[in-house]
Amino acid sequence: MAILEMKSVSKWFGSGSSQTEVLRSVDLSLEEGEFVAIVGFSGSGKSTLMNLLAGLLSPDRGEVLFKGQKNPEPGPDRGIVFQNYSLLPWLSVYENVRLGVDQVFAQRPSAERHEMVLRYVEMVSLTPALQKKPGELSGGMRQRVSLARTLAMSPDVLLLDEPLGALDALTRAVLQDEIARIWAAERKTVLLITNDVDEALLLADRIIPLKPGPSATLGTEFPVTLERPRNRGALNHDASFKTLRNDIVGYLNRVRHERDVHEQREAGPKRELPQLQPLDLRHA
Numbered sequence: 001m002a003i004l005e006m007k008s009v010s011k012w013f014g015s016g017s018s019q020t021e022v023l024r025s026v027d028l029s030l031e032e033g034e035f036v037a038i039v040g041f042s043g044s045g046k047s048t049l050m051n052l053l054a055g056l057l058s059p060d061r062g063e064v065l066f067k068g069q070k071n072p073e074p075g076p077d078r079g080i081v082f083q084n085y086s087l088l089p090w091l092s093v094y095e096n097v098r099l100g101v102d103q104v105f106a107q108r109p110s111a112e113r114h115e116m117v118l119r120y121v122e123m124v125s126l127t128p129a130l131q132k133k134p135g136e137l138s139g140g141m142r143q144r145v146s147l148a149r150t151l152a153m154s155p156d157v158l159l160l161d162e163p164l165g166a167l168d169a170l171t172r173a174v175l176q177d178e179i180a181r182i183w184a185a186e187r188k189t190v191l192l193i194t195n196d197v198d199e200a201l202l203l204a205d206r207i208i209p210l211k212p213g214p215s216a217t218l219g220t221e222f223p224v225t226l227e228r229p230r231n232r233g234a235l236n237h238d239a240s241f242k243t244l245r246n247d248i249v250g251y252l253n254r255v256r257h258e259r260d261v262h263e264q265r266e267a268g269p270k271r272e273l274p275q276l277q278p279l280d281l282r283h284a
Contacts, residue, residue: 002029002065003189004053004078004157009062011048022048024215025062028208030157030189037192037200038218039248040210041256046193049210050161053191054080066157076104079155081163085142087134093145094130097121100149120152121145123182140171144178151182160192164199173232176202180229197248201241202230209252212259219255222248 006028012021022045030036040046051057052064055074066072087096097117105113121127124144134142143163150158160179164172180203183190194200200207201224209219226241235241 003032004030005065007063009059011060021215024217032189033187034205035190036206037204038208038210039200041212044210044213045216050193054078076153078157079150080159081146081150083162083165085146089134092131097149097152100153104153120148124148157189162193211255
């Protein structure tokens with residue numbers, strides 16, 4: 001049975017002539033313990049989809065179900081990590097993580113909550129920085145704190161909304177490995193939103209493209225059967241990895257071109273469409 005679902009979900013913003021449909025008839029099902037990645041272009045509605053799953057937005061049509069409950073309110077059972085760090089700058093690493101633990105597990109003894117904080121700070125390799133404040137940390141370290149705080153609240157589903165998008169390539173690679181290691185240890189249900197196909201292939205069991213908006217919807221699903229644990233160096237020489245990557249990138253390139261053709265037909269023959277170029281989702 002699916003732990004988190006979207007059934008024919010549509011979402012729009014504005015009203016009247018200024019109304020914009022961001023998502024249309026989205027169907028999604030996450031099974032317990034699996035790691036799913038949704039990839040798409042910037043501005044295609046990925047964060048709107050994530051906010052719907054977290055309960056931060058309500059669908060205008062269709063329904064979101066968490067453990068069978070329709071359109072649930074936000075709660076610690078669905079932990080979300082955003083691209084920005086969302087840390088309190090006047091609190092230490094320990095205090096930022098403890099804040100989340102105290103909110104969710106207020107009835108547990110203080111000593112037990114203390115041990116929970118230490119466990120998850122250690123899990124993200126930040127024990128030496130336990131008493132440092134966010135201003136004393138690098139961007140990658142701040143994102144580790146955010147991840148530790150979310151994990152410490154023991155969510156059933158972990159929602160990752162482009163959490164590594166603002167990081168440099170080397171730091172991003174290190175945190176990708178950390179996320180893979182933590183998922184292998186915790187086996188949480190994870191949904192990752194990303195615009196990086198390689199990142200999705202490194203981490204996910206399934207990759208689902210989100211077609212370009214407006215009125216974006218999910219496209220053809222790509223199962224990822226690459227053996228775990230995955231080593232990025234080895235993957236670069238893996239024929240099946242290269243084939244799957246080319247299939248996903250080619251698919252996204254085609255749906256973007258189809259969107260451009262449709263928009264030109266709607267607007268009239270005003271310009272010649274460009275030829276398909278190699279796809280770079282991070283700058284699309």
